[in-house]
Amino acid sequence: MASSGVNLLRWSALVFGVFYGFSHQNAIHSRDKKAVSQHEWDRKAQIIDQAKAEWKKRNDPNSAKDNGVISDPENPKFDLEAYLNDVHARNG
Numbered sequence: 001m002a003s004s005g006v007n008l009l010r011w012s013a014l015v016f017g018v019f020y021g022f023s024h025q026n027a028i029h030s031r032d033k034k035a036v037s038q039h040e041w042d043r044k045a046q047i048i049d050q051a052k053a054e055w056k057k058r059n060d061p062n063s064a065k066d067n068g069v070i071s072d073p074e075n076p077k078f079d080l081e082a083y084l085n086d087v088h089a090r091n092g
Contacts (some may be wrong), residue, residue, distance in 0.1 A: 058090060 003009075069086040070078050 069082050071083055
């Protein structure tokens, strides 16, 4: 028969192991949850940056000048047909 000291040691080791396993599992779970949250945040930030770049590309007033199309209707060289074709090409 095992003595009471050995039984106490066995039960203490069991309780310690269960406690350690529980705390270690919590640490792993919280680390994984944080990583998933950070990945989701980075994905959303990338989508927002991409949308900002696309919006800027479509609404940049200098882009019409790059194509040689004058977008100012007050300019004497303004050509409505060329401007509308340029807008259609950028949006379509």
